[in-house]
Amino acid sequence: MASSLTATYPWTKVPLISCAPMRLIANATLAAAVSIAGGLGFIGAGSDISTLSSELFQARDILTKANISTNTGVLPIGVGFLIWGAPLADTLAVLRKPENIPAAVWLFAPRNPNQLKDWTEGVREATSNKTKIWIQVTSVREALEAVKLASPDVLVVQGTDAGGHGAAQGAGITSLIPETIDAVTEHCKSSSSAPLPFFVAAGGISEGRGAAAALCLGAQGVCLGTRYLAANEATIASGYRDAVLRASDGGTTTIRSSVYDQLRGTTEWPAGYGGRGVLNASYRDHEAGVTFEDNKKLYDEAVASGDKGWEGDRARLTTYAGTGIGLVKTIMSAEAITQEVRDNALKVLSSVSVSKL
Numbered sequence: 485m486a487s488s489l490t491a492t493y494p495w496t497k498v499p500l501i502s503c504a505p506m507r508l509i510a511n512a513t514l515a516a517a518v519s520i521a522g523g524l525g526f527i528g529a530g531s532d533i534s535t536l537s538s539e540l541f542q543a544r545d546i547l548t549k550a551n552i553s554t555n556t557g558v559l560p561i562g563v564g565f566l567i568w569g570a571p572l573a574d575t576l577a578v579l580r581k582p583e584n585i586p587a588a589v590w591l592f593a594p595r596n597p598n599q600l601k602d603w604t605e606g607v608r609e610a611t612s613n614k615t616k617i618w619i620q621v622t623s624v625r626e627a628l629e630a631v632k633l634a635s636p637d638v639l640v641v642q643g644t645d646a647g648g649h650g651a652a653q654g655a656g657i658t659s660l661i662p663e664t665i666d667a668v669t670e671h672c673k674s675s676s677s678a679p680l681p682f683f684v685a686a687g688g689i690s691e692g693r694g695a696a697a698a699l700c701l702g703a704q705g706v707c708l709g710t711r712y713l714a715a716n717e718a719t720i721a722s723g724y725r726d727a728v729l730r731a732s733d734g735g736t737t738t739i740r741s742s743v744y745d746q747l748r749g750t751t752e753w754p755a756g757y758g759g760r761g762v763l764n765a766s767y768r769d770h771e772a773g774v775t776f777e778d779n780k781k782l783y784d785e786a787v788a789s790g791d792k793g794w795e796g797d798r799a800r801l802t803t804y805a806g807t808g809i810g811l812v813k814t815i816m817s818a819e820a821i822t823q824e825v826r827d828n829a830l831k832v833l834s835s836v837s838v839s840k841l
């Protein structure tokens with residue numbers, strides 16, 4: 485492993501800004517744009533790899549035109565998998581092709597911890613160790629488990645403010661990152677076979693101040709999901725994106741719950757996870773005791789109404805997003821978002837002065 489996280493990915497700039505592998509939303513165009521801006525973009529394959537080859541083909545085309553040098557012959561992007569559902573053997577068959585080898589593979593949400601070991605060993609073998617392994621964890625316990633079983637190159641430490649799926653019960657990054665770093669460092673010191681991974685912070689970081697704070701907590705890079713929902717290159721319905729832009733005060737206007745999964749029919753998630761999204765009529769009706777059947781009927785009607793299903797007081801459609809939603813105010817290119825977050829994080833870090841405190 486290189487001496488720093490950005491040295492691992494030679495086209496990236498300090499500090500490393502990455503875009504979360506949001507299933508259906510973070511496709512080739514978004515992932516490539518983030519990497520072209522000196523970050524690391526992830527394609528969100530999720531649990532379904534039916535379009536993976538074509539997404540990689542498209543990403544390769546965009547990245548080749550941008551002429552990014554990776555030194556090691558890998559594609560300068562990552563791919564994220566939800567390993568409770570993604571098929572390992574078929575995935576390895578795609579990643580094994582020399583033209584498809586990504587710089588990073590992101591693993592999240594195993595059905596049982598041993599899947600982390602199987603996936604890590606499989607990817608490392610298929611890509612001759614060229615692909616670095618990122619594992620997203622939601623607690624100190626999961627971090628230690630991941631390090632012991634899979635020795636990842638990077639641990640993405642996801643706090644409870646994160647949009648989309650995460651631990652139903654969890655902590656924010658302010659306490660989670662330092663405690664995780666301490667516990668993992670202690671373990672790696674006492675075990676000669678366990679190299680210390682890099683740490684990336686995720687959850688509630690929408691702009692430079694949050695990114696700077698995460699770096700102060702000890703992370704070497706940051707990952708943003710919610711902010712990139714408002715990127716030009718995100719594959720997202722305009723009603724969804726407008727709902728993100730309208731929302732503020734995310735601690736009160738978003739909620740982590742399994743209600744949206746039930747209504748959408750995405751119920752294969754392992755126990756212990758919930759999806760954070762904008763709190764709307766679907767959740768309020770569920771809490772008020774409306775039966776699942778009635779709520780589902782209203783949900784399906786909202787789906788049929790298209791973008792209107794995200795509008796007004798009776799908006800019902802799933803709008804996965806994190807508590808940092810109030811800091812997402814305008815649609816920008818992924819390149820501009822990546823640069824802005826990176827530049828502002830550096831500005832904040834250099835402007836903190838003890839004399840002003």
Ligand SMILES: Cc1cc2nc3c(=O)[nH]c(=O)nc-3n(C[C@H](O)[C@H](O)[C@H](O)COP(=O)(O)O)c2cc1C
Pocket residue numbers: 504505506507509528530564565566591592620642645646647648649686687688689690707708709710711804805806807808
């Ligand atoms: C719309 C949306 C979809 C997501 N989908 C995935 C996914 O498919 N796989 C995954 O590992 N994480 C997914 N996440 C979670 C991200 O990996 C990440 O932890 C989160 O976006 C970070 O918090 P933030 O949204 O506050 O930036 C998703 C997040 C969002 C907002």
